[in-house]
Amino acid sequence: MPSVRVSDPQFQKMLAGYGVTFAEILYRLPDHPALLQTFSWQFDDIAPRYPRLKRFLDHWEREVEADIHSVRIMHQGLIKPQEIRFVRELGHLH
Structure with missing residues (x-):
């Protein structure tokens, strides 16, 4: 039976829409x-949606005796469309 190759789990998460969140x-x-x-x-x-952040904030509200004043979120997707550059002229090779 041939072995099935599975890609990196971190890469699979990126394909599923995960990105770095701060x-x-x-x-x-x-x-x-x-x-x-x-x-x-x-x-x-x-x-x-930020499901992991929401779970953390729910935990904070239940277990931590500190009142949250504000939450600032920054997010960057790791996989995005390629950038396309248009070329005005093509050179000729002799």
């Missing part, structure tokens, strides 16, 4: 409410 979470601790603190996190997720 989240910056500003939050306040109960004992220092006037002080904003930052938590930064880089991970793979699917834009624009």
